[in-house]
Amino acid sequence: MNTTLVKQNWYKRNEIAITPWLFLVPGLIMFAIYVVFPIFQSFRISLFKWDGLGSLATHGEYIGMANYEKLLTRDRSFNISLWNNLKWLVFYLASIPAGLFIALFLNQTVRGIRLYKSLFFFPFVISQIVVGLVFTWFYDPQYGLFNGIIGFVGFKPLNVLGDPTLSTYGVIAAGLWPQTAYCMILYLTGLNSLDPEQTEAARLDGAKGIRMLWHVILPQLRPATFIAFVVTVIGSLRSFDLISIMTNGGPFGSSRVLSFYMFEKSLSEYGFKMGYGAAIAVILFLIMMVFIGYFLWRMYQDEKATNG
Amino acid sequence: MFPKPIEKSSRTWQLGYQALLPTVMLLWLAPLLAVALFSIRPDSDFLVGNYWGWPSSFEMTKNYGMVFGSAMPRYIMNSFLITIPTVIGAVALSCMTGFALGVYKFRGNLLIFFMFIAGNFVPFQILMVPVRDLTLDIGLYNTKTGLVLFHIAFQTGFCTLFMRNFIKALPHELIEAARVEGIAEWRIFWFVVLPLMKPAIAALSVLIFTFIWNDYFWAIVLTQGENAQPVTAGITSFNAQFRAMYHLMSAGSIVAALPPVLMFFLMQKHFIAGLTLGAVK
Numbered sequence: 001m002n003t004t005l006v007k008q009n010w011y012k013r014n015e016i017a018i019t020p021w022l023f024l025v026p027g028l029i030m031f032a033i034y035v036v037f038p039i040f041q042s043f044r045i046s047l048f049k050w051d052g053l054g055s056l057a058t059h060g061e062y063i064g065m066a067n068y069e070k071l072l073t074r075d076r077s078f079n080i081s082l083w084n085n086l087k088w089l090v091f092y093l094a095s096i097p098a099g100l101f102i103a104l105f106l107n108q109t110v111r112g113i114r115l116y117k118s119l120f121f122f123p124f125v126i127s128q129i130v131v132g133l134v135f136t137w138f139y140d141p142q143y144g145l146f147n148g149i150i151g152f153v154g155f156k157p158l159n160v161l162g163d164p165t166l167s168t169y170g171v172i173a174a175g176l177w178p179q180t181a182y183c184m185i186l187y188l189t190g191l192n193s194l195d196p197e198q199t200e201a202a203r204l205d206g207a208k209g210i211r212m213l214w215h216v217i218l219p220q221l222r223p224a225t226f227i228a229f230v231v232t233v234i235g236s237l238r239s240f241d242l243i244s245i246m247t248n249g250g251p252f253g254s255s256r257v258l259s260f261y262m263f264e265k266s267l268s269e270y271g272f273k274m275g276y277g278a279a280i281a282v283i284l285f286l287i288m289m290v291f292i293g294y295f296l297w298r299m300y301q302d303e304k305a306t307n308g
Numbered sequence: 309m310f311p312k313p314i315e316k317s318s319r320t321w322q323l324g325y326q327a328l329l330p331t332v333m334l335l336w337l338a339p340l341l342a343v344a345l346f347s348i349r350p351d352s353d354f355l356v357g358n359y360w361g362w363p364s365s366f367e368m369t370k371n372y373g374m375v376f377g378s379a380m381p382r383y384i385m386n387s388f389l390i391t392i393p394t395v396i397g398a399v400a401l402s403c404m405t406g407f408a409l410g411v412y413k414f415r416g417n418l419l420i421f422f423m424f425i426a427g428n429f430v431p432f433q434i435l436m437v438p439v440r441d442l443t444l445d446i447g448l449y450n451t452k453t454g455l456v457l458f459h460i461a462f463q464t465g466f467c468t469l470f471m472r473n474f475i476k477a478l479p480h481e482l483i484e485a486a487r488v489e490g491i492a493e494w495r496i497f498w499f500v501v502l503p504l505m506k507p508a509i510a511a512l513s514v515l516i517f518t519f520i521w522n523d524y525f526w527a528i529v530l531t532q533g534e535n536a537q538p539v540t541a542g543i544t545s546f547n548a549q550f551r552a553m554y555h556l557m558s559a560g561s562i563v564a565a566l567p568p569v570l571m572f573f574l575m576q577k578h579f580i581a582g583l584t585l586g587a588v589k
Contacts, residue, residue: 019493020408027405034461035427038438125572126565127522143359262433281433
């Protein structure tokens with residue numbers, strides 16, 4: 001009886017210190033098992049030659065940095081994938097100004113505007129698989145709407161997805177469709193919370209049009225721009241679904257990106273090279289960590305500013 | 309307000325704007341409208357090359373009937389059975405983690421918070437091989453449960469980010485007042501904080517529903533075949549079965565895309581609140 005009393009007092013005295021950990025435990029355990037440990041495991045697997053059968057310890061062959069050496073010096077497909085990742089990253093960013101442009105176009109209060117806003121946002125809600133299918137048909141050399149349009153203007157039909165020089169751009173364009181919708185909604189929300197006094201004051205000073213946008217509006221939209229940048233960069237480096245559906249990496253591997261190439265190496269008919277795949281994943285991870293690090297640093301600055 | 313309200317501009321520009329809106333919208337949605345048009349055409353239209361003209365007959369019932377007669381309903385059912393438990397699990401876990409990180413000051417608080425955020429942004433491929441192995445080892449490969457467990461864990465990262473920021477913005481005096489009354493901490497969570505979190509829970513639920521419904525990568529990594537695969541993965545088998553039958557493939561795509569679309573239109577406000585990560589108010 002005495003001990004339970006002591007125990008209770010001990011809990012009571014430390015309640016505020018213990019409670020957060022009790023609340024964190026289930027989430028932390030799940031996250032550790034499925035996200036944190038696998039990252040380290042992938043690092044380890046990348047040092048092995050392993051076909052995924054049996055356990056890594058008994059069936060894998062330790063080969064040190066050999067996977068990385070091969071990737072970085074002798075693998076042309078890796079180079080193409082990395083280069084395509086860069087194209088994705090650069091061109092995908094176009095969705096930010098495009099989204100801003102549409103948001104400015106739609107930021108009015110006419111009748112039915114709410115419905116228009118939802119309809120413009122539509123592409124983001126449907127799955128990338130469906131977007132991919134829709135755009136595959138859109139580009140179809142025989143009867144696609146795309147060739148209908150360029151034929152109407154007087155161009156020869158183009159087989160966008162069948163042409164190694166065009167395929168990646170074709171897929172990126174498809175990706176821009178939902179991503180622009182996403183950036184649009186971020187900017188619409190941002191435009192909603194503009195400070196009317198600042199805008200009116202600038203207007204009285206004679207600011208308008210582009211100058212007004214650049215000097216008065218955009219600085220106020222900075223939080224929206226930051227989030228748009230984060231989600232667009234992450235989205236571009238994560239691109240997988242569209243490539244898988246629209247080109248399956250082809251033609252001749254010309255539209256692969258690292259995420260797709262990794263999948264192909266480790267889990268497709270091209271074989272089960274888990275070690276090699278893991279090495280590709282590690283490189284992609286390190287590239288993304290540069291951006292993630294930057295985002296976290298920015299958020300840390302914000303935290304410090306609000307707390308201290 | 310920026311740009312200048314249209315009511316304050318000239319009459320011509322007002323009319324021009326009213327005409328421009330539907331035009332731009334139709335162009336924006338053209339690829340989708342094309343698919344909708346395909347999905348109600350008869351088979352014969354494609355054979356004679358009538359892709360863009362007026363359909364020779366409207367075969368909506370027949371085409372969509374075919375879709376529902378295939379394995380599609382199975383896949384859609386799977387999608388629901390994967391998506392709904394994930395939403396419940398991830399929201400429940402993150403209400404707790406968000407509460408812990410948003411209310412208490414302790415060493416490592418920010419570190420854990422940043423770990424959740426960073427984890428949420430990593431490429432899926434760095435997790436792929438170990439997660440697939442783990443799922444195989446515990447005998448959950450090719451089951452809905454295996455997929456759900458992973459999704460819950462991974463989405464906890466994003467949900468924690470959202471919930472923690474939401475809780476942090478709540479008035480702290482409420483919690484202080486409850487403490488002064490001597491109410492136990494877990495009761496504060498249950499009776500004080502949780503009721504205030506309803507809008508955040510709604511926003512996250514809609515958003516996670518859409519994310520998980522639209523997941524393709526993990527579906528093909530962790531499942532195969534009709535008994536466990538969700539509709540995003542199922543549609544590729546559906547399309548293989550009806551290769552080059554564009555009226556059916558279009559109808560199938562529309563059916564697959566419908567649930568998140570409905571969700572979005574019904575819960576629009578919450579959806580948008582979720583998307584902006586609660587950061588753009």
